[in-house]
Each structure stands twice: as C-alpha cells, then as structure tokens.
Amino acid sequence: MASRALALNQEVIALARGLRAAAEARYSAGQGDQPAVIKALGEETAAEIETARLNGERAAAREMLNALLAHPAGAPLAEPLRLRPVPARELAIASLVERARGSSPALAASSAEVNAAQARRTLAEKAWYPDLTVGAGPLIQTNDRPPGVAATIGLNIPLPWGKEASEEQAATAQLGAAQLRYDAALLDIQSAIAEARERLKAARQADALVARKALPEARAVLNSVTADYSQGRGELAIALEAQHRVHALELKLFQLQMDEQSALAAIERLIGGEL
Numbered sequence: 001m002a003s004r005a006l007a008l009n010q011e012v013i014a015l016a017r018g019l020r021a022a023a024e025a026r027y028s029a030g031q032g033d034q035p036a037v038i039k040a041l042g043e044e045t046a047a048e049i050e051t052a053r054l055n056g057e058r059a060a061a062r063e064m065l066n067a068l069l070a071h072p073a074g075a076p077l078a079e080p081l082r083l084r085p086v087p088a089r090e091l092a093i094a095s096l097v098e099r100a101r102g103s104s105p106a107l108a109a110s111s112a113e114v115n116a117a118q119a120r121r122t123l124a125e126k127a128w129y130p131d132l133t134v135g136a137g138p139l140i141q142t143n144d145r146p147p148g149v150a151a152t153i154g155l156n157i158p159l160p161w162g163k164e165a166s167e168e169q170a171a172t173a174q175l176g177a178a179q180l181r182y183d184a185a186l187l188d189i190q191s192a193i194a195e196a197r198e199r200l201k202a203a204r205q206a207d208a209l210v211a212r213k214a215l216p217e218a219r220a221v222l223n224s225v226t227a228d229y230s231q232g233r234g235e236l237a238i239a240l241e242a243q244h245r246v247h248a249l250e251l252k253l254f255q256l257q258m259d260e261q262s263a264l265a266a267i268e269r270l271i272g273g274e275l
Contacts, residue, residue, distance in 0.1 A: 006054045008250050009047060015226070015243055016044035022230040029232075036236045043240060086204060086260045087275055096193050096271055097186075103272030104189060110182040117178040121171035193270050200263035207256040215249045222246050 020040035027037050066075050100107060222242040228234040268274055 004254055005251070006051065006058065008247065008254070009051050009054060011250075012243065012247050013044060013047040013051065015222075016040065016047050019226065019229065019236065019239055019243070020044050023236055026232060031232050039240070040236060043243075083257055083261055084264065086200070086264055091197050091200070091267070091275070093190070093194055093197065096197070096267065097190050099271040099273065100189050100193065101186070104270065105272055106185055107182070107189065108272075110178075110185045114175070114178045114182050117171070117175035121175050189270050193267060196263045196266040196270065200260055200267070203256050203259035203263060207253065207260065210249055210253045210256065215246070215253060218242070218246045218249050 020037065020043070023037045023040040027034060062077055063073060065071075065077060066073060222239075222245070225234055225239045225242045229236060229239045264275070
C-alpha cells in the first residue's frame with residue numbers, strides 16, 4: 001500500500017513543481033504575485049514531506065513482513081507488481097457455503113467433534129445388546145469316574161435403570177450439543193461469507209464508478225485548469241483545488257481496491273481455499 005501511495009505522491013510532486021514553475025514565470029512576467037509563488041512552493045514541500053513519511057511506512061512494513069517470514073532484518077523484498085484479480089462474476093452464497101462445508105478448518109474441527117460424539121453414542125447403544133458368554137474346559141473327577149468336559153453359557157441382560165442407560169443418555173446429550181455447535185459454526189460462517197460478499201460487491205461497484213467516471217472527469221478538469229494557469233489564465237487556487245481533487249480520488253480508488261482484496265481474502269479464509 002505504501003508503494004502505491006508513494007507512486008501517487010510522486011505524481012503530486014511533479015504537478016506541484018510544474019505549478020510552482022508556472023507561478024514563478026508569471027511573477028517574473030509581472031502577471032502574478034509573490035504569495036502565489038510561496039503557496040505553490042508550500043504545496044511542493046508538503047508533497048515531499050508526505051513522501052518521506054510514506055518511505056518510513058514502507059520500511060516499517062518491510063521489516064514487519066521480514067519478521068513474519070522469518071527473514072533477516074533488512075532483507076530485500078520484491079515490489080508487488082499488481083493486485084490479485086477480483087472475480088468478475090457474482091459469487092453465490094450457496095456455492096460458497098458448500099465449499100466451506102468441505103474445506104473450512106473451523107467446520108472440519110466441529111464436524112470431527114460430531115463424528116466422535118456419534119461414535120460414542122453408537123458404542124453406548126451396543127451396550128444394550130445381551131452379553132452372551134460361552135466357555136468350555138476339562139472336567140476333573142475326584143472319584144473313579146473318567147475325566148470329562150464341562151461347558152458353560154452365560155447371558156447378561158442390561159436393565160433399563162442400569163449403567164448402560166445413563167451412558168446412552170450422556171452420549172446422546174453430547175451428540176446433540178456437538179451438532180448444535182456445528183450448526184452454529186455453519187451459521188456464523190454463512191453470515192460472515194454473506195457480509196464479506198456484500199463488502200466485495202460494494203467496493204467493486206464504487207471502484208468502477210471512481211475509475212470510469214469520477215477520476216477521468218477530475219483529471220480532465222485538472223489538465224484544463226493547469227494548462228490555463230501555465231498560459232497566464234486562471235488562478236493558482238483553482239489549479240491546486242483540482243490537483244487535490246484528483247489526488248483524493250486516486251487514493252480513494254486505491255482504498256477501494258484494498259477493500260476488495262480484504263473482502264476477497266476474508267471469503268477465501270472462510271471457505272478454506274482460493275476462489
């Protein structure tokens with residue numbers, strides 16, 4: 001962000017220098033006044049001060065990225081070439097939520113909890129089955145009778161007021177609670193996806209209006225008033241106001257693009273993958 005702002009500020013400096021040169025030329029020709037020259041010089045100085053501030057921000061951002069990437073302090077980073085493209089199509093909530101069901105880490109953890117609770121309840125239900133045990137072994141006689149074989153059969157029937165009932169009730173309650181947590185997590189993700197999609201949609205619409213209408217109109221006005229002032233017509237205040245208008249719209253456009261990237265990243269984080 002700082003790099004883009006720096007580039008825009010360099011344009012402001014170039015324009016301010018041009019206006020200052022025009023103001024000096026008009027003053028030298030006796031068609032202007034000294035306050036106009038001073039004001040134009042002040043605009044140029046203010047832009048240069050802003051450049052110094054933005055350079056500091058860029059250096060701080062570079063060091064923060066180096067720390068996050070476990071790089072040495074001061075390691076060079078490649079300049080960003082362009083922003084990620086934003087999908088032009090309308091994003092459907094249903095398809096995004098379906099992707100989140102399969103890829104979202106948060107839903108995966110909640111689904112694992114539901115599956116574990118389901119397995120516990122299945123085991124608790126099996127405890128109700130009669131427990132049949134069969135055994136066999138040699139029969140040792142203590143008299144003169146020949147040895148034989150003894151067989152045993154045991155049947156354990158759970159009672160409805162026993163341990164099995166309480167364990168099944170607990171497992172059912174745990175499953176219900178886990179399912180409720182999963183449903184709540186899914187609703188939260190669905191709501192967050194819808195919110196991020198609307199933010200992306202609004203930023204994209206505003207981006208189009210600024211880029212295609214407001215900014216071209218403001219640049220046309222700036223070119224006109226700057227040319228007039230350079231040729232000895234018009235006032236410096238009008239040219240500076242047009243310059244500020246263009247710069248503000250350029251920054252607004254960049255901020256909207258950052259809003260688009262932020263909303264796009266939020267959607268991808270929620271669905272657990274790239275669009």
